Amino acid sequence: MKTFAKAALTAMLIAGTSSVAIVAPAAAAKKKDEGKGGLVVSEPIRVASAAATAALTAKDFATAETNVALMESGAKTDDERYLAQAFRLQLEANKIGNTGNPAVLAGPLDALIANPKTPATEVGRYAYMRANIAYNAKQYPQALAFFDRATQSGFTAPNMELQIARTKIQAGDVAGGVAGIEKQIAADKAAGKPVDEDLYKYAIVALQKSRDTAGTMRWTREWLYAYNTQPNWHTAIYVFGFQGENDKQITKRERIDLFRLLRATKSLAGEREYIEYADLAVQTANAAEAKAVLAEGTASGKIAAANSSAKMTLGEANTQLAREGSLAVQEKRAMAAADGLEANGVGDYALGTGNAAKAVEMYKLALSKGGAKLNKDEINTHLGIAYLQTGDKASAKAAFAQVTTGLRGQIATLWNVWADAPGAPTPAAG
Structure with a gap:
């Protein structure tokens, strides 16, 4: 997740602390009787706050610092402490502007969140900003706690659910975070909004890192269906079998089935x-x-x-x-063989020449003959590929469904994703 923009964060802080209602002690009782509320502060605090306000308006931070410090040292009540804290936050936010580090605002925000005089409507906003500061500092558990406080206070912000989801992932709760991303996608779809492709990619990367193979496959499918492009198919296939841990384990015969999928999706680069x-x-x-x-x-x-x-x-x-030799010669040998090895080879030959119907026939013969050295998972994978080439998607899916374990099972799942794809991939993203 991108860090919360410094400019946006400081702008929120400055805007939210620029005006505080103050009531002088002599008028406090009457003000409260009128039901108008306000902070009850001593005359020195009121004078310092007025001077600080003028200095902040003039961008005279040295004078503002002097008066805010007077407020802080002279504060005796929660009202006065709240006023001093609010001005400290506003001063520090103004000082860092759009280029400074918002981390310096953590202290003033913590003080305001804890102060019982901070208006309930402001607590949520402060907690949200504090959560972003914690996230930027990679303090993910603290960020989650502040996001929770903001939510409990009724505060809302664009993509806040997504921020929480991504923070959960960074904190180690991949399942909870991905569930939050799924919730965001569902909400966007329900509202008729375009779903950001990065949501799918973020979830996929998180699930891959957590070694959740089933989850990775499910989200890869959803991503490819939502953004059905040749570059995306290429990325999905390459990340699966040509990079990372799978690349260290995959066999040549398994890898060629991924090349076949690259070819089928027209995504060979x-x-x-x-x-x-x-x-x-x-x-x-x-x-x-x-x-x-x-x-x-x-x-x-x-x-x-x-x-x-x-x-x-x-x-x-x-x-x-x-x-x-010719297909006819090879087929004759396969028919006479005691097991299905020859028939499997003929099936591969037929598949390679584009004779999918003959490939189906030979693969089925290989499975019926059997044999100790026969790799049934591989044959069923190839049988599914051949069925797809004939246009028989139902039979292809049934063949792929027979392959359930190891890398071969994952390859069959990828082919199954292609079998159900919503149309041909577009040549380029966008």
């Missing part, structure tokens, strides 16, 4: 990613897919025609394809 994807496809015995990716990248202008790495990867893919 450029030459390096196309070539990395193609190279990984060759390494995982998906030469047909490597050729298709390289051709796509070249046709779109993302891969330069003279790129030597692309040419070398294409040569490796062609060599691999020559060894594998």
Whole structure:
């Protein structure tokens, strides 16, 4: 959360303490009988306050300091202490202006919040400002306590609920903070207001740091649906599998399924990613897919025609394809095999060439044949991808639902998010 703007904070303080009703002792009883209230102060305090007011108006801070100090030293009652505290706050706020550090206002604010003579309508405002000072100082538990005091006093401010939510996250209450952000989003939607994209991002980052995988996935889905853009899909996929802890654990065969999702969402970013994807496809015995990716990248202008790495990867893919033989030959071997390993390989070959219907057939054959070395989670992931390519979303979701554990389960969840996405991602944010 951004720190509360210094200029805004001091402006609130100056505006709120610029006028205080004062009643001289001789007129106090009559004033109270009339029901008009006011502070009952001694003549020396009244005179000092009048001088301080004039000095503050003239921006004569030295004279104001002298008179505020007189008020502070001479204050004998809560009324007089309140008046001195209010002037001290106003003086310090004026002195720091728009560029100073509002932290110096913590003391005067604390004194006013504690004073029983501070008007109830002002306590909430002072507590809110004190909460912001505490937040800026990274004193999150104290900030929460002041926000709570402000709320109990009936004070409201734009985005105050969001400030509280973010403070909870910084204090370690990620679940409570994220629930507050969700409440803010719901309120914005109900009011017909656009939801700030940063709300989703803030929640996602907080949940990632707390290692709440399910929560991270849920909020990633909501973010991508609300801001369905190619750059956002790219960010979500990359943060998931190409950075952080997952990047240290993910296998080549798992990573290629993320590249497939980048391709499906049309969010492959450029030459390096196309070539990395193609190279990984060759390494995982998906030469047909490597050729298709390289051709796509070249046709779109993302891969330069003279790129030597692309040419070398294409040569490796062609060599691999020559060894594998035609689809018909591979399918015949798969039918005769004792287990489903051959059928799984044929499914990958068909998926790589865009023959999704054949891929579905081969993956289902692989699952029916079984085998000790068969990775059923991987096959179900690929089966779901193939079903999506045929347009059968229901069957795709059913296949993805079979994959529930580990990184493979999270990858299947990401694909499931894509299966339910509200239309194709737009090319750019905004």
